[in-house]
Amino acid sequence: MKDINFLSQQNRELSGQQKKDAQILKYATIGFAAVAVVFIILFGTRFYFQYKLKNLQTQISTVSQQIDSSQELEANYLFFIDKLKIIKQLFDQRSNKQIALSYFSSLFGPEITISGLTYNMEEGILSLRVLSPHVFYLEEAFDVLDDSNVTKHFVTLNKTNLSRTGTGEYAFSLTVTFKEDSDLITEEKEY
């Protein structure tokens, strides 16, 4: 009598399916293991970063305390620098007056004298009172002041209040404001 296996076709199909299942399980296991490894690595990195951050914060705290203990030194230094900057600023403001005085003294020559000045340091406006012994020197002074080589240094250069004094001298007021980019200022500093 011949045996007839009615399930052989079904068993073959099932066996093929189980082989595929085993392969899928293999890949799934590998994938899961990889994801788990990545997770463990990330978790480890997190702890490492947290440890480093804490370490850094401790160092920052120590160094901050060190700086805090030098607070007085730091304050003194900051005042020192700030004062130096202000002194430089004062020098710059004052130098315009000194530069203008020596410039006009040499420009006018020995006969003409500068007998007074008023200087607004903040605005940089300088008024000079100029005395000339007679009218010829006065004319020479006016000619010199109108020269473009002189006027190029100033934003304003005004001659006002011309008068004759009791002693026969001629006096006038000269008000000037330097140009910021004037060669005279940039070349002749007090420091």
Place this chain on the structure above:
Amino acid sequence: MPLLESKNEANLKLFFNTRQKIILAMALIWGALAMIFLAIKPQVVYLFELNDNLEAERQTLAALKRKVQELDQIEFSQQFERKEKVDEVLPSNKPLLELLFNLNQAMIQTKASVTELKISPGKIGEETDKPTKSPAKEEEAGVRSFSSLSMDLTIKGEADRVDEFIELIEKIAPFTSIVELKLNSRSDPDSDKKTATAELVLNTYYYTGSISTSIEAQLPSVGDEELRVFDTIQKFRPSEFEPPTEIKESDVEDFFGIEGFEFNLD
């Protein structure tokens, strides 16, 4: 039991018995996906944040260490060692006594004599440079951190002496500038000498600023120009003024007690 229900149950049992591996594989895939979205992704985001924090803290630490080094160097800086000269040139209090004392020194040196002196000092003796510790902020534009003390002065003497005095007055400490000058000179008929009278308005400057800083704020550096300024003020006439530390006597007419000057209170 109905036939259909028992058939489904049988099929399910058959599936569980024969397809265990695919069930396990699906569980692993779901587990992996859950791990990626619920654990790994937030972890990665958190790690990036941590890394940013670390970088920021590293930079802070580096800046602080630099500052400590700078502070150590400051202590041995040649300029800072002579900072008293800067305080002398731009004091932190109204420098009335210092100015009067140094004016007298200039008078002695030049042999010019002060015939009239007017000054309205207001409140004196206020220290101005008290440090404040708060987050660093930009200085408000237009706020000056210095002020000036104005003084009217009339000097007489030989023209050369008066010129010398005028030149010297801008080289004394505290920082003083002539803002007004009227000069009258005439020849003395009895001798060949030329005498001069100068009416001066002097502005003497003092520091009124305050400093705000923070732990992280870097120290400012000294520029070349500031260094040249520092060298220039070293040539200023040294002051021998010793600020009084005790009341010597009471019931006095002259509150200032500066040698060379007598003051009347109007």
